Amino acid sequence: xxxxxxxxxxxxxxxxxxxxxxxxxxxxxxxxxxxxxxxxxxxxxxxxxxxxxxxxxxxxxxxxxxxxxxxxxxxxxxxxxxxxxxxxxxxxxxxxxxxxxxxxxxxxxxxxxxxxxxxxxxxxxxxxxxxxxxxxxxxxxxxxxxxxxxxxxxxxxxxxxxxxxxxxxxxxxxxxxxxxxxxxxxxxxxxxxxxxxxxxxxxxxxxxxxxxxxxxxxxxxxxxxxxxxxxxxxxxxxxxxxxxxxxxxxxxxxxxxxx
Amino acid sequence: xxxxxxxxxxxxxxxxxxxxxxxxxxxxxxxxxxxxxxxxxxxxxxxxxxxxxxxxxxxxxxxxxxxxxxxxxxxxxxxxxxxxxxxxxxxxxxxxxxxxxxxxxxxxxxxxxxxxxxxxxxxxxxxxxxxxxxxxxxxxxxxxxxxxxxxxxxxxxxxxxxxxxxxxxxxxxxxxxxxxxxxxxxxxxxxxxxxxxxxxxxxxxxxxxxxxxxxxxxxxxxxxxxxxxxxxxxxxxxxxxxxxxxxxxxxxxxx
Numbered sequence: 001x002x003x004x005x006x007x008x009x010x011x012x013x014x015x016x017x018x019x020x021x022x023x024x025x026x027x028x029x030x031x032x033x034x035x036x037x038x039x040x041x042x043x044x045x046x047x048x049x050x051x052x053x054x055x056x057x058x059x060x061x062x063x064x065x066x067x068x069x070x071x072x073x074x075x076x077x078x079x080x081x082x083x084x085x086x087x088x089x090x091x092x093x094x095x096x097x098x099x100x101x102x103x104x105x106x107x108x109x110x111x112x113x114x115x116x117x118x119x120x121x122x123x124x125x126x127x128x129x130x131x132x133x134x135x136x137x138x139x140x141x142x143x144x145x146x147x148x149x150x151x152x153x154x155x156x157x158x159x160x161x162x163x164x165x166x167x168x169x170x171x172x173x174x175x176x177x178x179x180x181x182x183x184x185x186x187x188x189x190x191x192x193x194x195x196x197x198x199x200x201x202x203x204x205x206x207x208x209x210x211x212x213x214x215x216x217x218x219x220x221x222x223x224x225x226x227x228x229x230x231x232x233x234x235x236x237x238x239x240x241x242x243x244x245x246x247x248x249x250x251x252x253x254x255x256x257x258x259x
Numbered sequence: 260x261x262x263x264x265x266x267x268x269x270x271x272x273x274x275x276x277x278x279x280x281x282x283x284x285x286x287x288x289x290x291x292x293x294x295x296x297x298x299x300x301x302x303x304x305x306x307x308x309x310x311x312x313x314x315x316x317x318x319x320x321x322x323x324x325x326x327x328x329x330x331x332x333x334x335x336x337x338x339x340x341x342x343x344x345x346x347x348x349x350x351x352x353x354x355x356x357x358x359x360x361x362x363x364x365x366x367x368x369x370x371x372x373x374x375x376x377x378x379x380x381x382x383x384x385x386x387x388x389x390x391x392x393x394x395x396x397x398x399x400x401x402x403x404x405x406x407x408x409x410x411x412x413x414x415x416x417x418x419x420x421x422x423x424x425x426x427x428x429x430x431x432x433x434x435x436x437x438x439x440x441x442x443x444x445x446x447x448x449x450x451x452x453x454x455x456x457x458x459x460x461x462x463x464x465x466x467x468x469x470x471x472x473x474x475x476x477x478x479x480x481x482x483x484x485x486x487x488x489x490x491x492x493x494x495x496x497x498x499x500x501x502x503x504x505x506x507x508x509x510x511x512x513x514x
Contacts, residue, residue: 001260001496170513171513171514172513174475174510174513175475175510175513175514178474178475178476178477178509178510179475179476179477181476183476190499219433220429220430220433220434220501220502221433221434221436221438221499221501222433222434225498225499229498229499230499232496232497232498233496233497233500236491236496236497241260241487241488241491242487242488242491242507243484243487244445244476244480244481244484244485244507244508244509245488245505245506245507245508245509246475246476246509246510246513247475247506247510247512247513247514248505248506248507248508248513249506250500250503250505251500251502251503251504252497252499252500252503253499253500253503254433254499254500254501255429255430255433255501255502257502258425258426258427258429258430258501258502258503259426259430259502
């Protein structure tokens with residue numbers, strides 16, 4: 001699947017699914033602007049992405065910043081365009097998880113979940129769509145929700161609420177900009193071997209490996225996905241391979257939500 | 260997307276989405292048995308794959324017959340050595356509201372759109388389990404499997420059933436690495452749709468524009484656009500997806 005001559009922005013690209021997606025996109029020929037808050041991890045992710053470049057013309061750059069800051073999102077799009085000349089793809093991947101039910105959720109936790117998991121998608125999508133409509137050649141936006149965006153998230157009220165919002169943000173945005181040829185789709189990953197899941201395994205089960213094994217047993221496919229398996233679905237949605245898909249919610253969860 | 264070394268069965272492979280999928284599979288290196296009712300078309304599709312890296316073989320027969328479905332799997336294994344992928348694509352969409360639908364119309368829709376899927380999937384899963392290396396099943400439903408199907412009660416019912424057939428099947432065999440997913444195409448310019456548009460409109464373009472105006476993306480899809488999504492679901496690119504429903508409808512069901 002080629003992304004040759006495509007330019008992309010990937011948020012939350014400093015670890016997990018975002019980092020894997022950045023590598024896969026560069027390997028597939030895309031020019032990718034990675035972003036995230038952590039400069040050091042961003043540089044490591046950038047190095048890995050650059051290392052994935054073959055002879056397909058893939059390139060990578062990193063801009064550290066906070067996607068919950070509207071002005072930064074505008075700067076990020078401007079920086080991507082300045083560096084690579086255009087913008088074709090946005091992957092809204094950055095997210096935060098709070099492992100709390102409503103009684104244990106502070107105002108600050110709630111507001112942080114909304115800011116990172118929802119508001120940042122608004123700021124960054126708006127900036128990206130301004131650029132895409134100015135180019136007049138369409139575009140593709142991939143929003144990362146979660147299986148907990150289509151099913152209830154027990155003990156994770158801010159996360160479940162915000163990820164549900166991402167699902168319908170996707171559908172609404174897709175309808176508004178379908179006529180501009182801008183496709184907007186949503187990926188709902190299930191369990192993925194990321195730092196986020198490892199922290200969850202530790203907090204819920206006491207130790208990481210034992211916890212991950214317990215989590216894997218409950219998945220119909222009986223395993224936890226590797227970030228690359230989510231990245232491949234993101235690449236499909238971002239590429240012209242999915243040229244007729246928009247407003248779709250793609251669940252990639254080993255069968256969890258089929259039950 | 261590489262399907263090198265994979266062996267597939269595609270039903271309804273003699274035209275439209277099934278033909279496009281079979282040719283794309285062969286392009287990506289797969290060996291494919293197609294089936295369908297039109298023998299002339301079947302031979303033509305198989306011939307069209309001769310220059311491709313993979314191979315297409317046509318087997319004529321009625322998938323509404325359980326025994327034929329068993330033979331189809333056996334013939335595929337005999338010819339190509341194994342079976343990795345099944346695409347349940349064949350379907351009919353008879354127009355009729357509930358008061359217009361005859362018993363025969365209803366039963367035919369159930370037979371082709373559901374019973375055949377059951378017969379062939381059972382035969383395929385038996386084989387995949389014997390091989391012990393998993394497998395991938397792609398069921399082609401419709402945007403009218405997700406939302407109500409105006410004026411097509413039998414079609415809408417079968418396509419909705421296919422969604423939950425897929426989820427249930429996925430749960431039963433996930434532990435053995437057999438994935439089952441469902442594609443829900445929106446309106447696609449298949450020969451069947453094209454013939455109907457030519458009848459109803461002065462030109463095909465006028466008909467396509469008429470249908471396209473109801474789609475958020477403003478156009479109907481080409482069979483190849485559906486075939487690419489089938490290929491994604493059939494291939495290892497979607498290795499963690501099972502029991503999922505992929506809408507490929509230009510935004511129609513996002514409303």
